[in-house]
Amino acid sequence: MKLILVLCCVAVSGSAPRGRRFDNEKLFRVTPENDNEVKFIKYLDNLMKLDFWKPKYAHNITPKTEVYFHADAQQSNVIVELLEQEKMKYRIVFHDLQKAVENQFNKGQKSKKVATRYHEWKEIAVWAYSISLKYPNLASLVQIGETYEGRPMLVLKIGNQKAKKGIFLECGIHAREWISPAFCQWFVTEALRTYGKDKVMTKLLDSMTFHVLPVFNVDGYVYTWTNDRFWRKNRAPTVKDECTGTDLNRNFNVSWNGIDFDKTPCSSSYAGSAPESEPETEAVSSYIRSNLSSLKAYISVHSFSQLLLFPYGYKEEEAPDHKELEQIAKSAVKALESLYNTTYTYGSIFSTIYPVSGSSIDWTYDLGIKYSFVFELRDEGNYGFLLPEHDIQPTCKETMLAVKEIASYVADQDF
Numbered sequence: 001m002k003l004i005l006v007l008c009c010v011a012v013s014g015s016a017p018r019g020r021r022f023d024n025e026k027l028f029r030v031t032p033e034n035d036n037e038v039k040f041i042k043y044l045d046n047l048m049k050l051d052f053w054k055p056k057y058a059h060n061i062t063p064k065t066e067v068y069f070h071a072d073a074q075q076s077n078v079i080v081e082l083l084e085q086e087k088m089k090y091r092i093v094f095h096d097l098q099k100a101v102e103n104q105f106n107k108g109q110k111s112k113k114v115a116t117r118y119h120e121w122k123e124i125a126v127w128a129y130s131i132s133l134k135y136p137n138l139a140s141l142v143q144i145g146e147t148y149e150g151r152p153m154l155v156l157k158i159g160n161q162k163a164k165k166g167i168f169l170e171c172g173i174h175a176r177e178w179i180s181p182a183f184c185q186w187f188v189t190e191a192l193r194t195y196g197k198d199k200v201m202t203k204l205l206d207s208m209t210f211h212v213l214p215v216f217n218v219d220g221y222v223y224t225w226t227n228d229r230f231w232r233k234n235r236a237p238t239v240k241d242e243c244t245g246t247d248l249n250r251n252f253n254v255s256w257n258g259i260d261f262d263k264t265p266c267s268s269s270y271a272g273s274a275p276e277s278e279p280e281t282e283a284v285s286s287y288i289r290s291n292l293s294s295l296k297a298y299i300s301v302h303s304f305s306q307l308l309l310f311p312y313g314y315k316e317e318e319a320p321d322h323k324e325l326e327q328i329a330k331s332a333v334k335a336l337e338s339l340y341n342t343t344y345t346y347g348s349i350f351s352t353i354y355p356v357s358g359s360s361i362d363w364t365y366d367l368g369i370k371y372s373f374v375f376e377l378r379d380e381g382n383y384g385f386l387l388p389e390h391d392i393q394p395t396c397k398e399t400m401l402a403v404k405e406i407a408s409y410v411a412d413q414d415f
């Protein structure tokens with residue numbers, strides 16, 4: 001009874017993140033027309049150390065690709081002047097980032113649906129426990145490790161608990177991508193709600209186990225609620241006192257530290273001091289290794305850009321299963337787009353976005369988990385990391401169709 005009471009209050013809480021404010025800070029969108037304009041953005045970054053939302057690094061900027069960066073109030077004034085001087089086209093997506101942060105939340109609506117709101121970590125943890133109690137035959141909760149700050153890392157096992165096939169669903173590796181944990185919560189809630197009603201989902205849950213990690217980077221996620229909404233890495237110290245955190249999606253033991261920009265501890269994509277140096281990466285890697293015989297697919301959920309990607313990220317060469325992965329991605333995207341016409345692009349990480357080293361799906365792929373995918377969910381840049389709560393439901397609904405498509409394919413394979 002106690003747990004039910006907690007849940008009722010959890011569902012309606014939803015408060016704005018605390019900590020650092022972003023008054024008058026801005027999100028810029030610039031599409032450089034030519035090499036000179038690309039150079040100019042890189043120059044701005046050298047000058048001011050901008051917070052890039054897309055692409056992740058200044059060196060990945062090329063002509064005609066959209067660039068999103070966040071700048072503080074003072075910088076913004078100078079940037080506007082300089083962009084005007086250079087006669088470059090730009091748009092200010094958010095004039096006041098603090099307002100955008102607050103506008104993420106539905107106002108005045110007290111939805112009881114857990115899955116249509118963003119939740120703080122402690123709420124997600126209580127929710128995960130409650131799911132395992134509510135569905136004793138279809139769900140169980142496993143603690144796979146502990147974060148640097150001592151929080152439990154929780155995996156919900158959904159479906160047939162003794163199945164020989166499993167899919168690992170990873171959310172929240174990058175702290176500021178809030179729609180990702182929201183999707184994992186949605187997935188679990190919907191899968192269990194539709195079991196016995198939806199034919200496809202019933203078959204999937206009967207024949208497989210979904211290992212769902214709703215929040216990979218728990219410390220970082222907590223930090224986005226308490227201190228800095230745009231934090232990305234974990235919260236462990238680095239060799240440099242003034243720079244905290246490792247990018248957990250660069251810390252896997254695959255072509256580790258292969259890119260220069262990940263080598264400095266102050267970078268937001270710092271790869272760490274060694275492969276699996278971080279307790280969170282180590283916990284997930286160990287769990288994957290010990291369940292390797294049953295795990296057939298690995299899906300990592302991020303935002304934003306509307307992409308469905310697969311290996312490789314660390315090399316240009318096509319993966320041995322490229323054609324098959326491309327085919328699956330194509331039908332998953334088709335299923336996703338059928339609901340609201342949200343357009344997705346698919347392909348290998350390397351060829352679709354840019355080289356990435358030490359990422360989870362390259363590591364699982366090279367370990368033998370052939371069906372390794374990564375989603376970059378909505379949107380294309382109108383909200384970026386600040387997707388409003390009213391978009392959680394449509395985003396999750398369409399993504400669910402794509403995940404079901406991938407899972408159904410895996411369910412039909414003989415291994």
Ligand SMILES: [Zn+2]
Pocket residue numbers: 174177302303
């Ligand atoms: Zn991400």
